[in-house]
Amino acid sequence: MIGNRFYDKIHNWLLPVPEQQCDVFPPLHHYSTPFKKLIIDYLAWNGIDKKGNITSNKVYPTRMEILENRTILRKCGFTTADIEKLIVLEFLDMKRNIPDLDSEMFVSIFEENYHNLKLVKLTTLEAQKSNETTKWHYDNIKGFLIEIQGYLEAKHLRTRIECDFSETRNWYNTAKVEEFVTPFAKIGLNCNKSARFSINYFINPHLRELIGESLVDNLEKRFNEFITGEMKDHVKMIPLNRRYDRYFEELLRFTRTFPNYKAVITDKNSLEIERQT
DSSP, X not given: OHHHHHHHHHHHHHSOOOGXXXXXXXXXXXXXXXXXXXXXXXXXXTTBOTTOOBOSOOOOOOHHHHHHHHHXXXXXXXXXXXXXXXXXXXXXXXXXXXXXXXXXXXXXXXXXXXXXXXXXXXXXXHHHHHHHHHHHHHHHHXXXXXXXXXXXXXXXXXXXXXXXXXXXXXXXXXXXXXXXXXXXXXEEEEEOTTSOEEEEEEEOTTHHHHHOHHHHHHHHHHHHHHHHSTXXXXXXXXXXXXXXXXXXXXXXXXXXXXXXXXXXXXXXXXXXXXXXX
């Protein structure tokens, strides 16, 4: 746990985002007790008592309890009632593997392993289709950046960092899904508490010095089409509050410590063969 907290502090320092864009749970010391109560309430309302027994005796909430729990949900940033379904489904699934599971134990496990991605399977077909489209565009831009790298001579400029946060689950990282970082541009895929995907990006201010005029023109044209086309409501530029080169070097060091950060070199003029550093 200490290692995770240290990692979270370093990671949030390296990738700062405006407060209104920071899709994380409020600090645990402020909301853990109300949210814990909310989880236990949801279990009770669905016939699961504090000892973890699954019964037909559902506890029917009062109007005041319903309103109180809705307030907690809003404070935690949720805009969908699917979290109740998720809590019950997760409990039933864990109970099959942990027969002695009770409500208190479940709360801790649920908190440690939560990610907004878990809500995606419970959302509407329309939302899932929208997420598929967003993911397709994200992968398409990744491929374009790799293509740009293939034209560059310097090995450093052909190095990219692929970050997978889908399995790095905790209360301080509930939104980040993936990040793809090159020395000249970065993009990230996120999932909010409404189970909707979005993309953020940032382009190195020294782009022209790094990749040359002709490639810059192609990159700027592609990104302009990307952010003004059908994805305009799902894409946002997030400023990087530090020098890009130092940020990239820090991430390279992360690849030697954290398994969800991977450094890869794109072979010159080859999109088919890649070798991991």
